[in-house]
Amino acid sequence: xxxxxxxTDTTEYTPESALSCGTLFADLNxxxxxxxxx
Numbered sequence: 001x002x003x004x005x006x007x008t009d010t011t012e013y014t015p016e017s018a019l020s021c022g023t024l025f026a027d028l029n030x031x032x033x034x035x036x037x038x
Contacts, residue, residue: 011026018024 007027009027012018012024013021013026013029021029023029
């Protein structure tokens with residue numbers, strides 16, 4: 001059994017932006033920025 005707190009911030013993209021970003025929710029938009037590990 002797991003406890004998952006209710007998410008209060010529901011900032012959503014417009015449908016067009018969501019298709020472009022790959023997610024409906026702004027908090028989940030974490031684009032990959034490839035780089036060298038230090």
